[in-house]
Amino acid sequence: MLRMSTLFVRTLRDDPADAEVASHRLLARAGYIRRVAPGGFSWLPLGWLVFRNLERIVREEMDAAGFQEVHFPALLPREPYEATGRWTEYGDNMFRLQDRRGADFLLAPTHEEMFTLLVKDVYNSYKDLPVSLYQIQTKYRDEARPRAGLLRGREFVMKDSYSFDIDDSGLDASYATHRAAYISLFERLELPYVIVSAMSGAMGGSASEEFLAPMDVGEDTFIRCTSCDFAANVEAVVTPAPRPIAIEGLATAVVHDTPDTPTITTLVDFVNSNGAMRHPDRDWTAADTLKNVVIKLRHPDGTIEPLTIGVPGDRDVDMKRLEAQVAPAEPEPFTEEDFAAHPSLVKGYIGPGVLGTEGTSGIRYLVDPRVVTGTAWITGANQRGNHVINLVAGRDFQPDGTIEAAEIRGGDTCPACGSEVEIARGIELAHIFQLGRQYAEALDLTVQNENGRPVVPTMGSYGVGVSRCLAAIAEVNHDDIGLCWPREIAPADIHLVIAGKESGPQREAAETLAAELEAGGLRVLLDDRVKVSPGVRFKDAELIGVPTIAVAGRGVADETNPTIEVKDRRTGDRKDVPLAEVVTYLREVCASN
């Protein structure tokens, strides 16, 4: 039994000044966590209770799915990460340190290498597969900017699983098993979630989905359809391409003098106010223009390649989408010096005429999927002060291919049903993806097949942010005055408040009741403090957020029909229950939610 009189906690009347989001604010104010460094938190008894409840649930769900728990050090040597290239590729986000002899170590941001090596150590036959292993481990990432309390820390707890299969169909099955296990987990946690298709990012791999809890404090932007159930990370959105248009009969391309029109806005104004260039039926808009953006790609081997991207002029290039498309290469800005080295590129007037590997510039030219054959564009004529109107794709120029780099906007067409999408924010609770064989190959993991030949297993990677989920649960389960935990997560089942004098019938009744409840398997937090006014007890109970609050107060003093008040923290519903029946009643309440 927890007793407020001795519980190591001090609730705060005011919000901590450095806490912005509700979860951080309330967890700090209710005495669950204390910040000790940016992105680093201490857990107090109440916090540790709820954390362990969550951890237990995660563990139960993983075990139920047939995964086996292991545990690695967080402090790891450099060599395995050297072998996979991540010692260098991970960059500033990895905490690195040296031992007294100067040997390099790291605080693991993720554990692919360890799992791969462990399987390599222990298993050597195809008969051993498939296998899925997981751990619940503290991870370290030197985030450029930790924020929002537990939502983005530099030290945080993650449950990460890895599956090992002999072939692709096995990987598909393991992926499906994990996906189902995560659905079961988030349903149990009563966390709202959407599953969005995602890019696997720097980890490599193919199939990839994220579980996002849609809420404004989330940092991930995703789109979802307003009418069907499509949802996707912006980086993974595939733009629906319009149908090609027949080229026959389209107006011929004409070059016009367009002085002082280096930007899309100036260009559109110019062509609308110049009779010869006006559209026959309407005003031109920025969407009629084709903007050609030059960047440089830095490939992993260090080579630099220029690249031109053509997008409709009303859209910017989204750097995140671009990066996801060109990974593992990294985009870099095209500088004045670069323009000087490519005289065929006239800054502000770049057009398809010189672009493409077959063009005079020899620079690869990728366009937005909307630029299909037969579409006509106003675009640069590759001479200062000149643009061309009615330049038709497939007739007047041939791009080298398409690229998903244009920004996504609310109102864009849903790739699944053709309706409109909207932009939303979410917290990334989990990320599952098919890793493939890259880690196994890099670390030389093989097993023997039926013929005694070595084969490289294929892997899947599946992470859940445990401490982040705790914060997300708090975000979803609170109101203006405090937290209201789901029962499985809550630090107790019943918060029993004594509202009476230091010694009196209330205290006696509460002590007896608490003991009976505990004997019946319920977890009780008894507010047995003395010299604390009832108001403080009620406020604290509401702040701490145990789902059921029971009050031993004036109802107890009714000699003919003594009662205990039982209040639902979330709904505020209250009911006076006869003292003789209250144990049964509370058991039922706790069993039903």
Next chain:
RNA sequence: CGGGGUGUAGCGCAGCUUGGUUAGCGCGCCACGUUCGGGACGUGGAGGCCGGGAGUUCAAAUCUCCCCACCCCGACCA
């Protein structure tokens, strides 16, 4: 890394513009008493390198310069 903001008691803040008693308020904490169903009241206490350093001055929380830390927005981010 760019922009903005803040550092004064455990927490939340005032004081700084215009330098000048012993640095203040609320909450919390300690002692005694009263109170006991919605963050009670009285009396008396404890608790401060005013983020750090250098300077200006008879005198610096307050003015000047440098540094540091933290928060927010952006960049970045399995």
